[in-house]
Amino acid sequence: xxxxxxxxxxxxxxxxxxxxxxxxxxxxxxxxxxxxxxxxxxxxxxxxxxxxxxxxxxxxxxxxxxxxxxxxxxxxxxxxxxxxxxxxxxxxxxxxxxxxxxxxxxxxxxxxxxxxxxxxxxxxxxxxxxxxxxxxxxxxxxxxxxxxxxxxxxxxxxxxxxxxxxxxxxxxxxxxxxxxxxxxxxxxxxxxxxxxxxxxxxxxxxxxxxxxxxxxxxxxxxxxxxxxxxxxxxxxxxxxxxxxxxxxxxxxxxxxxxxxxxxxxxxxxxxxxxxxxxxxxxxxxxxxxxxxxxxxxxxxxxxxxxxxxxxxxxxxxxxxxxxxxxxxxxxxxxxxxxxxxxxxxxxxxxxxxxxxxxxxxxxxxxxxxxxxxxxxxxxxxxxxxxxxxxxxxxxxxxxxxxxxxxxxxxxxxxxxxxxxxxxxxxxxxxxxxxxxxxxxxxxxxxxxxxxxxxxxxxxxxxxxxxxxxxxxxxxxxxxxxxxxxxxxxxxxxxxxxxxxxxxxxxxxxxxxxxxxxxxxxxxxxxxxxxxxxxxxxxxxxxxxxxxxxxxxxxxxxxxxxxxxxxxxxxxxxxxxxxxxxxxxxxxxxxxxxxxxxxxxxxxxxxxxxxxxxxxxxxxxxxxxxxxxxxxxxxxxxxxxxxxxxxxxxxxxxxxxxxx
Numbered sequence: 001x002x003x004x005x006x007x008x009x010x011x012x013x014x015x016x017x018x019x020x021x022x023x024x025x026x027x028x029x030x031x032x033x034x035x036x037x038x039x040x041x042x043x044x045x046x047x048x049x050x051x052x053x054x055x056x057x058x059x060x061x062x063x064x065x066x067x068x069x070x071x072x073x074x075x076x077x078x079x080x081x082x083x084x085x086x087x088x089x090x091x092x093x094x095x096x097x098x099x100x101x102x103x104x105x106x107x108x109x110x111x112x113x114x115x116x117x118x119x120x121x122x123x124x125x126x127x128x129x130x131x132x133x134x135x136x137x138x139x140x141x142x143x144x145x146x147x148x149x150x151x152x153x154x155x156x157x158x159x160x161x162x163x164x165x166x167x168x169x170x171x172x173x174x175x176x177x178x179x180x181x182x183x184x185x186x187x188x189x190x191x192x193x194x195x196x197x198x199x200x201x202x203x204x205x206x207x208x209x210x211x212x213x214x215x216x217x218x219x220x221x222x223x224x225x226x227x228x229x230x231x232x233x234x235x236x237x238x239x240x241x242x243x244x245x246x247x248x249x250x251x252x253x254x255x256x257x258x259x260x261x262x263x264x265x266x267x268x269x270x271x272x273x274x275x276x277x278x279x280x281x282x283x284x285x286x287x288x289x290x291x292x293x294x295x296x297x298x299x300x301x302x303x304x305x306x307x308x309x310x311x312x313x314x315x316x317x318x319x320x321x322x323x324x325x326x327x328x329x330x331x332x333x334x335x336x337x338x339x340x341x342x343x344x345x346x347x348x349x350x351x352x353x354x355x356x357x358x359x360x361x362x363x364x365x366x367x368x369x370x371x372x373x374x375x376x377x378x379x380x381x382x383x384x385x386x387x388x389x390x391x392x393x394x395x396x397x398x399x400x401x402x403x404x405x406x407x408x409x410x411x412x413x414x415x416x417x418x419x420x421x422x423x424x425x426x427x428x429x430x431x432x433x434x435x436x437x438x439x440x441x442x443x444x445x446x447x448x449x450x451x452x453x454x455x456x457x458x459x460x461x462x463x464x465x466x467x468x469x470x471x472x473x474x475x476x477x478x479x480x481x482x483x484x485x486x487x488x489x490x491x492x493x494x495x496x497x498x499x500x501x502x503x504x505x506x507x508x509x510x511x512x513x514x515x516x517x518x519x520x521x522x523x524x525x526x527x528x529x530x531x532x533x534x535x536x537x538x539x540x541x542x543x544x545x546x547x548x549x550x551x552x553x554x555x556x557x558x559x560x561x562x563x564x565x566x567x568x569x570x571x572x573x574x575x576x577x578x579x580x581x582x583x584x585x586x587x588x589x590x591x592x593x594x595x596x597x598x599x600x601x602x603x604x605x606x607x608x609x610x611x612x613x614x615x616x617x618x619x620x621x622x623x624x625x626x627x628x629x630x631x632x633x634x635x636x637x638x639x640x641x642x643x644x645x646x647x648x649x650x651x652x653x654x655x656x657x658x659x
Contacts, residue, residue, distance in 0.1 A: 035630075036655040038646075040361030041387045041396050042380035044068065047357060049270075050333035050340070052078070052317035053100030055121040060319040062331060062340060063106050063119065065095045067383045068360025069651035073108065073119065073126065076355050078331060078342070079322050083355055087126040091115045093363050093650075094382060097144040097153065098315075109141035109153055116141070116151065116164060132164060132171055143186045143232070152196060154184035159200050161187070161209070177207055177216070182521050186243070188235040190256065197241055199230025202521040204245065206230060206254070221261050223252060228472065228521065232271035236282060236295055242272050244284075247472050251284065253298070265300060267291075273316035278328045279345050285313040290330070290343060290350070305343060305350045311335045336383065364648030366405040366636065370430070373641040378653060379405045388435050389653065391640045397436050402426070406595070407457035409464065411484060416464055418454025422447030423468050425454065425482065443482065444489060451478060455595045456504040458511065460535045465511055467501020469595055470519050477501050477519060479538055492538050496531070498524040502596045505556035505564065507577070511535055512564055514553025518594035528553045528568070530575075544575070547582045554596040560606050560621050567598035570612065572619065572626075585624040587612050599636045604643025605658055611637055616647060616656070629656065 046067040054060055060079060066072035071089040076082070089095060092110025099107050106119040114133030119126045133139065138155040145152050150172075151164040159181035163172045177184050177200045186199035196209040197219075204227035206219040224230070224245070231246040241254040244267055251267035254260075269285040272293075276282065281292040281301070288311055292301040307313065315332040321342075330343040338355040363381040370377070376389040378396070384403040389396040407418035410430065417426040423446035428438055446454070450473030457466045464482040475494035479501055482489040495501060499515040506512075510532040517524040527549045533541040546553070550568035559565040564575045570588030575581075591597050591613060600610040608619040616630035616637065634647040634654075645656040 035647075036657070038389075038394070038653040038655055040069075040651045041378040041389060041653045042362050042364065042385040042398060042651075043359040044362050044380060044383040044385050044400075045338065045357055045359045046336045046362070046383035047074075047314075047333060047338045047355070048094060048336065048383075049096050049098060050315040051098035051100055051106065052315065052319050052331050053104055053106060053121075054319060055104040057122065058320070058322070058325065059121065060321055060331075061121055062333070062355075063098065063100075063108075064333060064338075064355065064357070065089070065098070065108065066357055066360055067094055067336075067362055069093045069363050071095055071110065072358070072360055073117070074355065074357050075119070075121065075124075076340070078319060081353055081355075083357065085124060086358065087119070089115070089117060090128060091131070097141050099144050099146040099151075101146045102148060107144060107146050107151055109144045111140040114139060114141050114155070116144075116153075129164070129169060132162060133174075136160070136174055142184060145187050145189050147189060147191060152187055152189055154187045154198055156184070157182045159184040161196065161198060177209075178205065178218070181205075183229050185229040185231060185246075186233040188233045188241055190235065190238065192238050197233060197235075199233055199243065201227070201229025201246075203227065204229045206243070219254070219259075221252070221254075223250070223261070223264050234272040234274065234282065236275050240295060242282065242293075244269070244271055249286070253293075262298060265293075269313035269316060271316065273330060273332075274318055276318055276328050276330070276345060281345065283316050283330050283343075283345075285316075288312065292345065303343075303345075303348055305348060307334050307341060307350075308339055308352065311339075313341075361651040363651050364635070364653060366408065367638045367646065367648060368408045369638045369640065371410050373639060376638055376640060376646055376653075377408065378648070391642075391644070391646075391655075399428075399436050399438060402440050406453045406455050407466070409457050409459050411459040411464065412462070414484075416443075416457065416459075416484075418457045418466060420453050423451035423454050425457075425464070425466065425480075443487070444480070446478065446480065446491075447472075449473070449478065449491065449493070450475075453595065455500065455502040455516075456513065458504045458506055460506045460511060463535065465504055465535070465538075467495070467504055467513065469500040469502070469516070471521070473520060475519075476524070479513075481535075481538060495538075495541075496529050497526070498522070499526075499529065500595070502552065503554050503556045503566070505558070505566075506535075507532075507558060507564055509534060510577075511538075512556050514556055514566060516553075516594060516596070517551045523551075527551065530566070530568070544580075547573070547584055548586075552591060552593065552596060552598075554598040555600045555610070557600050557602065559608065560602050565600055565608065565621075567600065567610075567612065572598075572600075572608075572610070572612075572624070574621070574624070583624060585619075585626070587615075587617070587626070601637060601639055603639065603645070603658060609637060609639075609645055611635060611647070616645075 050064045062076040064074040075085040091113045095110040097109035108117045116129040181200045188197045198207040227245045232244040250264040253262040273283040343350040365381040366379040378387045387396040387398045415428040425444045426440040451468040452471035453469040468477040477500040479492040479495040496515045503514040512532045515529045556566040569591045574583040616634045619626035
């Protein structure tokens with residue numbers, strides 16, 4: 001759906017609705033100095049996920065997760081259509097996994113720390129059950145299912161399953177699914193046979209887990225082989241397991257009793273409803289319309305009832321309203337802007353409403369500066385938004401209608417952006433007077449070629465060169481060359497065999513690049529590559545042998561000594577193209593991430609400033625001696641016209657004064 005462009009000037013009062021967020025708590029420490037805390041810079045009214053349920057008194061609620069730091073939980077009374085409460089989900093920046101138990105209590109699992117929460121709608125009480133993934137390396141709970149005594153959940157990036165005892169408030173087990181998998185994405189519980197069904201990836205597999213003897217077996221099915229993972233599952237009548245496949249926008253029903261799969265069918269919603277006992281159907285959406293699947297006959301009914309154009313249902317649940325408790329209704333969230341629907345299957349009529357939710361500050365993602373360093377640009381994580389911050393006026397103006405970004409470059413007075421998801425190349429006019437009134441123009445969507453991100457984007461003359469991270473292909477990322485005048489482009493597929501391109505840098509008559517061994521949730525056997533090519537013929541690339549083996553070659557820049565600087569995992573290097581000699585210094589033995597975790601720039605004072613594993617450092621380019629300025633607080637860094645350094649710490653922007 002075309003996003004709306006909204007002007008948001010950064011004022012503290014913007015998020016004073018329902019509850020407030022502090023601007024000055026948790027300031028980062030830089031050695032013996034305190035950086036200047038400039039506060040949150042990107043705010044979003046973003047509804048991420050939802051689940052509807054009935055409390056024990058028969059009241060119907062839609063529980064909606066709001067993206068922010070921390071995330072929020074909005075409680076919408078479906079009878080009055082009013083938000084009656086908003087709670088902070090402390091220690092979480094997002095949450096996708098929700099379930100309502102038989103007593104009407106909502107359970108929510110968060111990401112970043114793996115906290116588990118419950119909300120009692122009768123008592124209006126939110127309880128934080130703590131860090132369920134403690135003592136593990138996993139950070140994200142992907143899905144949960146709740147029964148009378150336990151909460152079962154699946155995690156990333158270790159593809160594990162946990163069991164949480166609701167009575168003792170303790171985690172009883174945390175166990176792996178299948179070796180080599182990164183995601184355990186969805187889960188269902190067969191209490192009659194004491195089994196779990198887990199959707200793992202990539203590639204997608206359905207895992208049957210017998211809890212009586214702890215045996216696991218894969219349920220073979222050919223349609224799953226071409227999928228990345230099983231996104232959602234719903235168990236119907238303790239017999240039919242309905243699975244949403246990703247990325248194909250297909251679904252399939254598995255008859256557990258007869259050990260038989262049905263034929264795949266089109267489905268694009270985030271999961272399915274439970275069965276409507278009055279019609280013997282469950283519901284889903286495809287191409288923005290609601291469909292009904294008859295559990296007895298297996299026939300699909302196209303209701304022809306539309307949602308909002310270019311949207312799909314983000315949740316689907318059966319509820320009853322007070323004005324007619326005898327009729328089952330379908331409700332769910334539609335988009336990230338707070339729209340939800342109430343559909344009557346008997347009359348085949350739908351009503352669409354919009355809830356009012358407060359804007360929340362979100363974690364910062366991509367940072368970059370204007371060519372003259374007059375402005376600092378700050379992008380929001382996941383829900384997007386792009387703020388142009390003026391260091392002189394200490395004021396930011398936010399452009400909405402723009403998603404999470406992975407890269408940016410200015411050329412001929414325009415701003416070009418690599419947007420996620422779908423590896424979209426966008427164009428904006430860098431207008432100083434009408435910044436917040438623009439609509440980004442989409443030039444290309446490389447997602448149609450199996451790509452998901454554009455980590456590398458640079459300009460050379462009237463061309464853009466970009467490198468991608470693939471997520472849905474069987475090969476490596478592509479290199480593209482885009483002619484900004486002719487509006488035409490060429491692609492060079494699988495440019496580095498089974499690897500992603502994560503950094504590009506023009507230098508004299510060449511463009512230099514670095515790769516990541518990560519692509520399509522897999523790792524290439526060979527190490528990451530340092531390479532170069534001439535802009536007029538990218539097919540003739542040359543590999544430059546690194547003095548160290550690495551999984552990531554990152555953040556190529558021209559240093560103050562006119563050498564090429566970059567990072568190979570935890571090692572910073574300087575490369576002289578004339579004599580082909582390297583100088584290196586190892587800062588860390590190993591490094592995390594798939595797209596890059598090092599950012600370098602040349603300070604106005606002549607030093608190299610950089611971040612590595614969220615540590616800010618300052619390096620002498622002659623001796624390569626360095627010292628840390630900050631620990632565990634920084635991500636990307638940029639520089640203003642006066643040479644001061646800016647970095648993000650969660651949702652806040654900080655300024656480090658350089659003398």
